[in-house]
Amino acid sequence: MKATFLIFELILVAFSCIAQFYQPGIIPVEKSWEYIYGDKNNQGVPDGTYFKDVNNFLGKYTGIWQGNAGDKTIKIDGTKIVDHRSREIKEDKLLLRYKITDQNGNEYINTLNLPKDATMTAEGDVLLKAGEPLEQYHFIYFGENSECGQEGHLIIRPTNNANQIELILFPGGDLVDYTDCPNGEAVSQLFPTDDWMTLTKQ
DSSP states (O other), X not given: OHHHHHHHHHHHHHHHHHHHHTOOXXXXXXXXXXXXXXXXXXXXXXXXXXXXXXXXXXXXXXXXXXXXXXXXXXEEEEEEEEEEEETTEEEEEEEEEEEEEOTTSOEEEEXXXXXXXXXXXXXXXXXXSTXXXXXXXXEEEEOTTGGGTOEEEEEEEEOSSTTEEEEEEEEOOTTOOOTTSGGGSOOOOSSOSSSOEEEEEO
16 A cells, blocks of 8 residues: 555656646746757747746847948848747747948848848847857848848857947858759858958947
8 A cells, every 4th residue: 555655656746847847937038949959959848938038138139230241231120029939939039120232322132121020031040158258149041032042040149349249141052953043053142151240239
């Protein structure tokens, strides 16, 4: 009888631990990468989870920023929103809209007024190394000519100056078929891909 009772108690303890581990609630957004891409990926994310920017890591990237890269002037607008990674899982994330012009002010592209669900509105994906020297925030980027190589990850990071951030594009498109693209090759990128550019808060 004691053995049966002991087994029953162990089962209750086990279920209690599982319930506590999967208890829905707030997880700091800087921990989301662990659940989505990192060590905790195989454990799943419980329904009702909210990846919330409780420590305001995303706040420092919001607003209008502008800088020059080669012969281009790049203006970006970072906006923080609450979105759903799935029907039952919420997260704070950034959206990135942008305007890119040449030295004479002629526009290459302007997405500043696009809605949040537009393809060319870059959508925040993950915050890495929050609060550390290598902190980065990644956006999923599809440009106007994404089918010809204008896509990949836009990445921003803080600097030692609170009024400046840096940006670079890591292009995707490795598996793109460029047969129907101009000259059968990838189009030029509008964002810098070789060096980080500096953007200043406006």
